[in-house]
Amino acid sequence: MSGNNSILQLDGLRKVFGGVVALDGLCLSVGENTITSVIGPNGAGKTTVFNLITGYLAPSSGAMIYKNTRLQGTKPHKIALLGIGRTFQNVRTFPDMTVLENVMVGRHARSRAGVTVSALLPAFLRPEEKRIQAEAGSWLDFVGLADAADMPAGSLPLGKQRMLEVARALAIEPDLLLLDEPASGLNSRETIAMGDLIHRIRENRITVMLVEHDMELVMEVSDRVAVMNFGRLVAEGTPREVQEDPEVIAAYLGE
Amino acid sequence: MAARDIIGFCILIALVLVMPHAVGNDYYIGVLIFAAFNCLACIGLSLLMGYAGQISLGHGAFIAIGAYASGLLTTELGWSPWTAMAAGAFAAMGIAFIVGIPALRLKGHYLAMATLGFASIIHIVAVAATDITGGPAGVLNIPRLSLFGYRLDSDTRYYYFAWTAVVIGLYLAFNLIHSRVGRGLRAIHGSEDAAGAAGINTAAYKVQVFVVSAAYASVSGSLYAYYVNYIDPGPFDVMHSVLLVTMVAVGGLHHVWGAVVGAVLLSLLPEVLSFTAGYLQVIGIQYRPDYDILVYGGILLVIMLFLPEGLFAGMIAGGKSVWNLVKRVIRGKQVVRE
Amino acid sequence: MEIGLTTDMLQFLFMGIQRGAIYAMVAMGFNMIYNATGIINFAQGEFVVLGGLMMVSMTMALNLSLVFAFMVSVAFVTVVGILMERLTINPVRRPTVLRLIIITIAVSILLKGAAMCFWGKGSHYMRHFTDAPPLEIMGAYILPQTLWIIGMLALVVIGYVAFFNYTMTGKCMRACAINRDAARLAGINDRRMVMLSFALSAAIGAIAGIIITPIIQMDYARGALLGLKGFGAAVVGGLGNSMGAVVAGLLLGIIEAGSGGYISSHYMDAIALVIMLGVLFVRPGGLFGSSEMVRLKEF
Ligand SMILES: Nc1ncnc2c1ncn2[C@@H]1O[C@H](COP(=O)(O)OP(=O)(O)OP(=O)(O)O)[C@@H](O)[C@H]1O
Numbered sequence: 001m002s003g004n005n006s007i008l009q010l011d012g013l014r015k016v017f018g019g020v021v022a023l024d025g026l027c028l029s030v031g032e033n034t035i036t037s038v039i040g041p042n043g044a045g046k047t048t049v050f051n052l053i054t055g056y057l058a059p060s061s062g063a064m065i066y067k068n069t070r071l072q073g074t075k076p077h078k079i080a081l082l083g084i085g086r087t088f089q090n091v092r093t094f095p096d097m098t099v100l101e102n103v104m105v106g107r108h109a110r111s112r113a114g115v116t117v118s119a120l121l122p123a124f125l126r127p128e129e130k131r132i133q134a135e136a137g138s139w140l141d142f143v144g145l146a147d148a149a150d151m152p153a154g155s156l157p158l159g160k161q162r163m164l165e166v167a168r169a170l171a172i173e174p175d176l177l178l179l180d181e182p183a184s185g186l187n188s189r190e191t192i193a194m195g196d197l198i199h200r201i202r203e204n205r206i207t208v209m210l211v212e213h214d215m216e217l218v219m220e221v222s223d224r225v226a227v228m229n230f231g232r233l234v235a236e237g238t239p240r241e242v243q244e245d246p247e248v249i250a251a252y253l254g255e
Numbered sequence: 256m257a258a259r260d261i262i263g264f265c266i267l268i269a270l271v272l273v274m275p276h277a278v279g280n281d282y283y284i285g286v287l288i289f290a291a292f293n294c295l296a297c298i299g300l301s302l303l304m305g306y307a308g309q310i311s312l313g314h315g316a317f318i319a320i321g322a323y324a325s326g327l328l329t330t331e332l333g334w335s336p337w338t339a340m341a342a343g344a345f346a347a348m349g350i351a352f353i354v355g356i357p358a359l360r361l362k363g364h365y366l367a368m369a370t371l372g373f374a375s376i377i378h379i380v381a382v383a384a385t386d387i388t389g390g391p392a393g394v395l396n397i398p399r400l401s402l403f404g405y406r407l408d409s410d411t412r413y414y415y416f417a418w419t420a421v422v423i424g425l426y427l428a429f430n431l432i433h434s435r436v437g438r439g440l441r442a443i444h445g446s447e448d449a450a451g452a453a454g455i456n457t458a459a460y461k462v463q464v465f466v467v468s469a470a471y472a473s474v475s476g477s478l479y480a481y482y483v484n485y486i487d488p489g490p491f492d493v494m495h496s497v498l499l500v501t502m503v504a505v506g507g508l509h510h511v512w513g514a515v516v517g518a519v520l521l522s523l524l525p526e527v528l529s530f531t532a533g534y535l536q537v538i539g540i541q542y543r544p545d546y547d548i549l550v551y552g553g554i555l556l557v558i559m560l561f562l563p564e565g566l567f568a569g570m571i572a573g574g575k576s577v578w579n580l581v582k583r584v585i586r587g588k589q590v591v592r593e
Numbered sequence: 594m595e596i597g598l599t600t601d602m603l604q605f606l607f608m609g610i611q612r613g614a615i616y617a618m619v620a621m622g623f624n625m626i627y628n629a630t631g632i633i634n635f636a637q638g639e640f641v642v643l644g645g646l647m648m649v650s651m652t653m654a655l656n657l658s659l660v661f662a663f664m665v666s667v668a669f670v671t672v673v674g675i676l677m678e679r680l681t682i683n684p685v686r687r688p689t690v691l692r693l694i695i696i697t698i699a700v701s702i703l704l705k706g707a708a709m710c711f712w713g714k715g716s717h718y719m720r721h722f723t724d725a726p727p728l729e730i731m732g733a734y735i736l737p738q739t740l741w742i743i744g745m746l747a748l749v750v751i752g753y754v755a756f757f758n759y760t761m762t763g764k765c766m767r768a769c770a771i772n773r774d775a776a777r778l779a780g781i782n783d784r785r786m787v788m789l790s791f792a793l794s795a796a797i798g799a800i801a802g803i804i805i806t807p808i809i810q811m812d813y814a815r816g817a818l819l820g821l822k823g824f825g826a827a828v829v830g831g832l833g834n835s836m837g838a839v840v841a842g843l844l845l846g847i848i849e850a851g852s853g854g855y856i857s858s859h860y861m862d863a864i865a866l867v868i869m870l871g872v873l874f875v876r877p878g879g880l881f882g883s884s885e886m887v888r889l890k891e892f
């Protein structure tokens with residue numbers, strides 16, 4: 001099922017913070033409609049890769065190509081419009097908004113009402129508003145949070161906040177979804193649910209790039225696994241290949 | 256608009272209709288008119304501060320721009336007051352746009368100081384550019400507004416007019432909040448990074464809400480100019496910008512109603528104080544109007560320390576607990592009866 | 594005059610240094626609190642006003658000697674600074690930037706109001722520290738008070754450097770500024786450092802107010818503009834960088850005096866603010882910080 005065409009290509013990606021080299025010429029290709037995991041010890045540069053792809057940081061050098069478009073120099077919101085969704089390692093929900101509203105924010109990329117129209121017409125006279133609400137509701141259903149729709153997002157337990165973040169990212173209708181440690185802080189039942197969710201996301205023809213420390217989850221869901229250390233790719237292959245790679249074992253057990 | 260807000264509107268409109276009969280004295284009606292001006296500016300500021308989470312200590316400048324545009328275009332160029340008001344609003348929005356683009360890249364304290372600096376510059380220019388603004392002498396003989404052929408020349412008429420403007424301003428603000436744009440602003444407040452990942456152009460949104468809030472301030476300034484018919488730079492100093500922020504904060508940042516409550520209460524405060532001064536004298540305390548500023552600062556400080564959500568949230572919470580108490584008392588009686 | 598330095602220019606230079614020294618000291622006060630807490634203290638200008646007005650009362654009304662009056666005034670404002678921290682900053686449990694800003698604004702309103710109620714609305718005359726006539730240098734005149742101001746600035750800077758580099762407390766404060774959590778782990782009482790920063794900041798503000806009062810005739814309402822321009826100096830020098838602030842303060846003062854002389858005295862007050870906005874918009878890290886360090890900071 002994993003197509004050979006790549007949806008995202010990282011080429012010689014380098015990122016230096018002051019004196020710290022976070023990424024050191026990373027090359028990686030993400031196949032369309034696959035689940036590709038990126039693993040590596042703390043500080044390996046995984047989150048930095050996501051921040052570069054989604055425009056939060058500018059690469060020091062190197063290229064990122066998504067469906068024939070160069071991503072460098074593109075602002076985060078434009079990248080979202082291109083169809084790349086993401087979650088954050090430290091959950092970033094909008095705590096004062098309801099769960100449903102959080103997902104409705106995700107529909108932002110796919111709706112258009114501007115300031116003037118919004119100010120002049122009350123919500124019930126704007127059909128788009130109804131549509132946004134319905135669509136957001138169906139994404140909440142998809143991740144299994146429909147019951148919590150009217151609760152303030154800040155009051156949810158961590159596990160549900162992570163689910164909510166995924167729902168919000170899905171609401172932008174991404175073709176590529178970047179999940180940064182979606183299972184961290186989750187108990188084992190929640191982790192299984194998250195794994196199940198990731199599978200269902202792929203069934204919707206969305207490519208998933210996953211950063212995760214929970215190896216069981218990674219090995220279970222991934223088609224491909226990329227291993228990073230010190231900002232470089234050390235190994236890449238199927239979960240089984242990677243597990244047996246001596247360099248990977250060295251990276252994880254440390255020198 | 257939520258049901259709560261509709262109730263709020265009804266209460267507001269009822270109060271607006273009742274007040275002139277309740278106070279029945281032109282002086283107090285004048286005070287309420289000024290409260291309306293502050294309300295209007297504070298509603299805009301609340302969109303910026305409470306919803307988008309961006310502070311501005313510079314909105315006095317936009318009030319000044321509205322007031323001066325109205326004053327100068329009507330007296331010097333003979334424009335109709337309405338056109339002049341619109342021109343003022345557009346000028347304020349244009350300036351907000353130009354200043355907002357670089358300023359709103361800053362956050363927190365930096366943004367506060369930058370906007371304060373901006374307001375201070377505008378004030379200095381209003382004083383110094385004597386050949387345009389009239390300098391400290393100001394602009395005289397600003398005409399009154401007319402609406403549908405009615406000259407708004409009595410305080411009562413102007414009162415209804417000003418508060419109608421507030422109600423319209425509130426209506427627009429509520430629509431905006433409960434829309435895609437409003438959600439975008441609240442999202443920026445919640446997490447700028449996450450808002451960006453949801454496709455929100457955070458920089459553009461911040462500038463847009465800054466521009467909208469500048470328009471509110473400018474209209475409030477124009478209405479002020481047409482009411483007092485005379486403007487000078489005095490009321491538009493940086494202190495005024497600071498006062499607006501304190502009104503929004505005292506009322507409560509998390510809701511537009513907070514801005515309304517804060518603006519009205521703090522606008523009435525000097526009157527309340529001079530009213531109580533009489534009673535204080537009876538018990539031997541000499542209260543001077545000079546002390547107003549101390550009371551004002553004290554209230555602000557106490558609320559920020561002990562009720563940071565603001566008076567409106569406090570009132571809601573208080574109302575709820577009273578209601579619960581009432582319910583319990585009633586239920587208690589039932590228990591006894593059983 | 595062949596070297597191009599006209600008498601006028603020299604005169605403006607003296608005036609600029611005199612103004613700039615005050616901005617520099619106000620900026621140092623801002624930095625002190627900023628480094629310890631990340632807060633911009635909107636009441637900083639009020640410290641200056643209180644120092645000046647207190648000195649007026651001590652010398653003109655009570656006829657105390659200069660040195661004694663100076664010490665009493667500085668001590669008074671320092672206590673005000675400490676009270677401010679203890680009563681309004683320390684108790685705040687869940688601080689948001691907006692809340693902290695408004696709290697310091699509230700304190701500034703209170704201090705300004707108190708100053709107005711106590712000292713009235715007029716401006717207050719105070720005699721210069723020394724009675725000597727102005728000195729003539731190449732046709733330009735410099736007031737002895739200006740020399741006092743320059744000397745005081747030098748003393749404050751020396752004291753500042755000595756304190757932060759050679760005393761244990763100063764080093765602890767620096768550690769807190771760099772990394773609060775690490776400093777706390779190392780056993781430094783960071784809450785006390787915050788209080789100390791308010792005390793020192795208030796003291797520096799008071800000194801600035803005391804030495805400038807004979808020249809500008811202090812009144813209760815001057816705090817806002819002095820504070821704002823001092824903040825301008827802090828920004829131009831790079832917020833948190835006190836030596837940068839000194840240079841920037843002097844620079845702003847000189848530019849201001851020069852533009853007042855050569856362009857327009859009406860717009861003079863706006864010049865420093867325009868420069869401040871320019872720096873905030875283009876290079877919010879200040880003119881002197883390395884751009885690498887600046888890029889890692891949030892503004
Ligand atoms: N904004 C930043 N400023 C400075 N240094 C940074 C920044 N972001 C990351 N780094 C540094 O870059 C390196 C890589 O960090 P990154 O967050 O990408 O690691 P990671 O692989 O996601 O680690 P973890 O598994 O702990 O999340 C680290 O040394 C980190 O300190």
Ligand SMILES: [Mg+2]
Pocket residue numbers: 046047048089
């Ligand atoms: Mg990470």
